[in-house]
Amino acid sequence: MDRVIVRKVSCLPGGIKGLTFTDEGDYIILIRDDLSREDAMRVYLHEMSHIQNYDFESPEEAGRIEARTHRNT
Amino acid sequence: MEFKDRIYNLRTERKMTQEQLASAIHTSRSAVASWEQGKRRPTYEMMEALSDYFNVSIQYLNGKDDVTPALLSDEERKIIERYRGNSDDEQYYLDKKTQQYTEFLSKNPGHRVLFDASMKVSAKDVKKVAKMLGIFGDDNG
Numbered sequence: 001m002d003r004v005i006v007r008k009v010s011c012l013p014g015g016i017k018g019l020t021f022t023d024e025g026d027y028i029i030l031i032r033d034d035l036s037r038e039d040a041m042r043v044y045l046h047e048m049s050h051i052q053n054y055d056f057e058s059p060e061e062a063g064r065i066e067a068r069t070h071r072n073t
Numbered sequence: 074m075e076f077k078d079r080i081y082n083l084r085t086e087r088k089m090t091q092e093q094l095a096s097a098i099h100t101s102r103s104a105v106a107s108w109e110q111g112k113r114r115p116t117y118e119m120m121e122a123l124s125d126y127f128n129v130s131i132q133y134l135n136g137k138d139d140v141t142p143a144l145l146s147d148e149e150r151k152i153i154e155r156y157r158g159n160s161d162d163e164q165y166y167l168d169k170k171t172q173q174y175t176e177f178l179s180k181n182p183g184h185r186v187l188f189d190a191s192m193k194v195s196a197k198d199v200k201k202v203a204k205m206l207g208i209f210g211d212d213n214g
Contacts, residue, residue, distance in 0.1 A: 013201050015194030021184040021206060046189045055187060062179035063172050065187065066165035 004051065008033040018043035020050055027051050046073045074136040077111040083127045098122040170196035181208055
């Protein structure tokens, strides 16, 4: 279905600002609700870049994907 | 600072004799003496042994990094090396277990998960999220 659904949540543990998970073809982006507007936007762009770069289909190691994404976002 | 001064300082800061250092890295006392006098340079393998033994980078041994290693933890040194682009280690997460969990979650066929997290994020926090998403049950380690 390829929808992108964004939610602000309060349940993410300390070191995690946001995440994206796939769910039957959709992408669900969760962003901490206690971030500043700028930080939340940065997290959103980080997560969108995973989607746009097809990182969820990539065979590349997660740690390498994050190293690359953090350099570029 | 040159290599010869670096190695001398690292050894004497730890109050070691040349003999003790030589024995720790499986070489001869005369080899250590010749490095400290600047007469000879160690082989690359020996540089690696020194780097491991003193817990400093090879760059530091070569005098290219002036951060005092004794003030930095292993983790802090890695962060600085990555920030400077000196690290060959392309792995983002610092903790081995976190690396394993995030790798598992990114390839999990039900829900593939990628994070925007600190490089120091704990495996415990990643696991908490996995449970929240229903990926790990309570008994799955």
